[in-house]
Amino acid sequence: MRLADLVATGASGEAQEALLRGLLDEYAETLAPHVRKLLADFRCVDVARKVVGVGSVGTRAWIMLLKGRDERDPLELQAKEAQGSVLEAHLGPAPHDHRGRRVVEGGRFMQAASDPLLGWERATGIDGVVRDFYVRPLWDGKWSAAIDTLPPQRMAVYAELCGWALARAHGRSGDRVAIAAYLGSGPSLR
Numbered sequence: 001m002r003l004a005d006l007v008a009t010g011a012s013g014e015a016q017e018a019l020l021r022g023l024l025d026e027y028a029e030t031l032a033p034h035v036r037k038l039l040a041d042f043r044c045v046d047v048a049r050k051v052v053g054v055g056s057v058g059t060r061a062w063i064m065l066l067k068g069r070d071e072r073d074p075l076e077l078q079a080k081e082a083q084g085s086v087l088e089a090h091l092g093p094a095p096h097d098h099r100g101r102r103v104v105e106g107g108r109f110m111q112a113a114s115d116p117l118l119g120w121e122r123a124t125g126i127d128g129v130v131r132d133f134y135v136r137p138l139w140d141g142k143w144s145a146a147i148d149t150l151p152p153q154r155m156a157v158y159a160e161l162c163g164w165a166l167a168r169a170h171g172r173s174g175d176r177v178a179i180a181a182y183l184g185s186g187p188s189l190r
Helices: 013-028 033-039 099-110 152-173 176-183
Strands: 043-049 061-067 074-081 119-124 130-137
Touching (some): 013 043, 099 119, 099 130
Antiparallel strands (some): 119 130
16 A cells, blocks of 8 residues: 555655655665665655565554656665564663664675675554664565575585575574584584
């Protein structure tokens, strides 16, 4: 559902546009300077609420359509509500008071190359409640193999690549010494 259909009819188009510009400016401040400069050439032309998948039920998600120099220069961003980490119940609160920032910085920490448009913002919803969001492109360009059709030799290569990526992420995020001790020095995992 489009934002224009959700907000009170008394809100002017200019007021809505100013609100969106403010949100985009706040989000842009979380990006690297060179990416912020590129984003400055875009303007938000529409916002709609998105229906989320099963893993995100109960959270809010918005799609923002931005346009650059003309109709053939679109950028679609998605703002997803960031909730508290499930680990907080066991480890205490996250080091950041912004849940969207926690998600973004965790992704940047673990991934070899994070999305340059991955950022965060805090927004007051049309219901008056302040929520944290992380923002990313709507289509993130992830690739995955069609594992149900891979021959055994290629499946083994794919599994090895997945293992390397997972090991790299764990090596960057956890206690490397404890992980190494757990894995041991043999040719297979325990």
